[in-house]
Amino acid sequence: MDAQNVKQFYFISDRCVACGRCALLCPESCINIGVPYEIDQNKCVLCGTCFNVCHKSAVEKREE
Numbered sequence: 401m402d403a404q405n406v407k408q409f410y411f412i413s414d415r416c417v418a419c420g421r422c423a424l425l426c427p428e429s430c431i432n433i434g435v436p437y438e439i440d441q442n443k444c445v446l447c448g449t450c451f452n453v454c455h456k457s458a459v460e461k462r463e464e
Contacts, residue, residue, distance in 0.1 A: 406463050412436045415458035422450035
C-alpha cells in the first residue's frame with residue numbers, strides 16, 4: 401500500500417468509560433456522546449487531543 405493513499409483516523413474503542421474528557425477538550429467539538437463516545441470523522445482534524453487526554457487508552461490511532 402502506497403503511503404500517500406493511507407488514511408489515518410482516531411477511533412474510540414469499547415474501553416471508553418464515557419468520562420467526557422475527550423469531548424470537553426476536543427478543539428473541533430467532533431466527539432459525540434455515547435457509550436462508547438464516537439468521533440465524527442468528517443469534522444476531525446487529527447490533532448490527537450483525544451488520544452493524549454484519554455486516561456483509559458480508549459482512543460486508538462488507526463489506518464486504512
